[in-house]
Amino acid sequence: MTADSANNRVILTVNEDSHSSMYVIHPSAPPAAQLVHLAYSVDPVTLGGGGTDDVVIDGSGNIFTAGSNPAVPGAPALYLVVINEGTGIATLTSVFADNNPSLPITLTDPDSLSVVPASSPRFAGDVMVDSQGDSTVVFVANAGTLGQTLTSLTIGTQIDGAAWATATTGTLLMVDAGTNKVTPMSGSFMPGTLFVSAPNDSGVAGFVGTVSLTTGTITPVATGFSSPKGLLLIPGTPNPGPYGYHLAAADGGVFSFGDSTFFGSMGGTVLNRPIVGMATTPDRQGYWLVASDGGVFTFGDAGFFGSTGSLKLNAPIVGMTATADRPRLLLVASDGGVFSFGDAHSFGSLGSNRPAQPVVAIASTADAKGYWVVTASGSVTPFGDAQTLGSVGGTLNKPIVGMAATNDGRGYWLVASDGGIFTFGDAVFSGSAGSIALNRPIVAIVPTASGNGYWLVASDGGVFSYGDASFFGSTGGMKLNAPIVGAGT
16 A cells, blocks of 8 residues: 555555455545546466555656566566556556566565665665565666666565655554554654564564665564564654764864765874864855864865964863854863954953863854853853853763853753763753763764754764754774764764
8 A cells, every 4th residue: 555645545456366456545535436446457367476465656656566476487576557547447567577587586475665765875766676585675776667677685584564764753653463553663763764574474583673775684673573564654843954963083084974975084194283173164065173283174165264273372272163154263272262263253261260170162152252161070151142051060970071052052061971961041951871881981062953952972983862863873883093072063
């Protein structure tokens, strides 16, 4: 069954074993005209097939159905369907055949169908055919045309249902045929991820998992089912993003994930001093890296406005921030000294009044007419039009290492090296890693555009997502040449 939203109708194919037919439902039509029955021409049985199973519509409006349970070699595995409701006929044209020795792909049990979404890292726009009994999926590019190509992928086990994530949030509905229950799983998703169900008659305990489109490996995400079958992923309301992030290492290496574009790095260059921070341009088409001597390195559309690389500093640079609307850069040193570049203005610093604990980060107000600096103890000092919103009181388990301001400049988050989160003003608390045994300390926090989520980044490149922040990957499983020290979108 599939929804044909362009024509305000639902299309169903019935009976996968023999004597298949098709139905069209028009929900908005008068009751007597809501259901239309269509006979297949030619009947799949006469072509050596057993029937039909599942139906999908691709991005061009073409309708396909699977040729199920073939009785003889060479029976079609996938049909193109042309519907004529006036005559009551659904005409079938073979797209490719199964069990055919002349093809590199031999299928015995074509089952569920789906169309690969544009967000998928591979096979975008293809029709995917799941051949359940063969533990194989086939991706058909340009289905039904002279330029059609087939790619098969062997997967870990037999599957009986598939659904693609098309949004960063949503609800995955999982049908358990053994208990006649539907189990929902809501949360954040990586668009383009393929979810599949492995029923218990596949020789494994029933589970739902994600499929690697490169290796075919299935990673379980939900277990304990009697016999999971159909899957349906209902997209949630899209969050405003961003849908990716960059990580910066101390040697100048940059790692980009999701839709964040890689514009270059200093990874192959011998630096005078290590990189300590990163900031991205407002349009996300570039970024700056800053070293502990104040040297600034630009990539993409990030402009160069100056640096302290040639100055003798009283204390090393430890943080950087860029304003949201115009090319302004602010650097802060561990003694609280603030350095402004572009058309950014300095509204004061702690440089002449060295704080008891070193400064670790700086964040700008929304109008760029002020900023906050924070020390390792969580003491926050405002300058310019930055409001006094509070500091961390008492003794911390671990020092503060990062800071981020809300979009309206009326709040900020502080993050400690153990992943503890402290919110002030209108900053929303969406969770923390404070109770998790981390492999490496947290070094940065990056908020989402809505302010209803954020990413925490550890020095090994591990990324922790909270609220409406989606996970797009990490370097947590890689051996890095130098630790991660900064992040941006």
